[in-house]
Amino acid sequence: MTPAPAIAVRDLQVRLRPPRRPGAAPAAILRGLSFTAPAGQVTAIVGANGAGKTTALRTIIGAVPAAAGSIEVMGRVMGPADVPLPEGVAVVADASPYPDHWTAHDVARLHQACVPRFSVRRLGAELRAHEVDLDTRIRDLSRGQVTQLLVAAALASAPQLLILDEPLARLDPLAREELVDRLRTQLATEDTTIVLTTHDLDGMDRFVDHLVVIAGGRCVLEGAVEDLRDELVLVELPGLLPSGLALQGAERIGDLTRGLLPADDAAGLPPAARLLRPGLTDLVTGALRHARGTDRTDR
Numbered sequence: 001m002t003p004a005p006a007i008a009v010r011d012l013q014v015r016l017r018p019p020r021r022p023g024a025a026p027a028a029i030l031r032g033l034s035f036t037a038p039a040g041q042v043t044a045i046v047g048a049n050g051a052g053k054t055t056a057l058r059t060i061i062g063a064v065p066a067a068a069g070s071i072e073v074m075g076r077v078m079g080p081a082d083v084p085l086p087e088g089v090a091v092v093a094d095a096s097p098y099p100d101h102w103t104a105h106d107v108a109r110l111h112q113a114c115v116p117r118f119s120v121r122r123l124g125a126e127l128r129a130h131e132v133d134l135d136t137r138i139r140d141l142s143r144g145q146v147t148q149l150l151v152a153a154a155l156a157s158a159p160q161l162l163i164l165d166e167p168l169a170r171l172d173p174l175a176r177e178e179l180v181d182r183l184r185t186q187l188a189t190e191d192t193t194i195v196l197t198t199h200d201l202d203g204m205d206r207f208v209d210h211l212v213v214i215a216g217g218r219c220v221l222e223g224a225v226e227d228l229r230d231e232l233v234l235v236e237l238p239g240l241l242p243s244g245l246a247l248q249g250a251e252r253i254g255d256l257t258r259g260l261l262p263a264d265d266a267a268g269l270p271p272a273a274r275l276l277r278p279g280l281t282d283l284v285t286g287a288l289r290h291a292r293g294t295d296r297t298d299r
């Protein structure tokens with residue numbers, strides 16, 4: 001049974017005026033985006049650069065106004081008025097929201113004043129584990145260390161729902177692996193729902209439960225990863241595609257044509273076809289290529 005959604009977004013429309021062009025008409029950034037993030041699971045929101053992932057997260061947390069649609073976070077209907085996020089939601093933005101002359105001690109004081117479950121001890125332990133100095137001003141930390149500070153502050157809030165925008169982008173490979181492990185532990189020990197945007201799917205197959213692929217401000221693929229891997233097969237065929245056969249997100253790799261097909265349609269494939277279980281990256285790249293209409297079958 002699918003768990004109740006921690007986040008439910010329906011037909012979300014966002015229009016934004018291009019920055020530094022006050023006279024320009026607002027452009028449609030989200031165009032009817034719908035998806036859910038099941039409670040107690042890890043949802044990854046992925047898509048091409050500029051697809052609208054950050055805008056979606058910023059709209060969900062109330063930082064960007066929606067032109068239409070509905071958002072529910074842990075059962076609370078958000079917007080259009082200034083509805084605060086429910087208690088128990090922590091957000092790791094893609095940049096520091098704190099004044100850059102602050103240190104980790106200032107961040108701790110702020111959270112202590114506003115978040116009932118915040119643990120200063122946990123913040124300190126998290127930062128010391130990653131060798132981030134608590135007395136250094138934010139402007140003197142590296143970008144990766146700032147990410148560590150934002151993640152540590154979020155984890156020290158003992159959140160029920162943790163929303164992270166591109167948390168892996170600025171981390172070195174080891175720190176990235178460690179963060180995925182920390183989030184896994186958080187999920188296992190505190191049953192925290194995790195929703196993150198990322199471009200980095202390497203090693204995420206066994207971490208991500210629910211996948212949301214966004215292209216052009218809409219969701220083009222959504223589902224439980226294991227269900228999607230059952231419902232779609234990755235087909236590899238030598239040579240060109242036989243006429244009448246269309247693979248989703250098809251690409252040519254050397255002499256092979258490779259793409260996704262609903263598992264129910266696999267019976268009609270030529271005998272030379274190899275059928276594989278798609279990984280997370282196959283699902284995402286296939287969906288994005290298909291959404292772009294750049295399926296390459298004839299070269």
Ligand SMILES: Nc1ncnc2c1ncn2[C@@H]1O[C@H](COP(=O)(O)OP(=O)(O)OP(=O)(O)O)[C@@H](O)[C@H]1O
Binds near residue numbers: 016017029048054
């Ligand atoms: N404040 C803003 N005002 C106007 N347009 C914006 C604003 N923020 C983002 N956009 C535009 O909205 C579109 C989506 O941007 P967004 O940052 O949501 O994409 P993204 O999927 O997170 O991209 P990336 O993977 O590169 O981080 C882009 O075309 C961007 O230029």
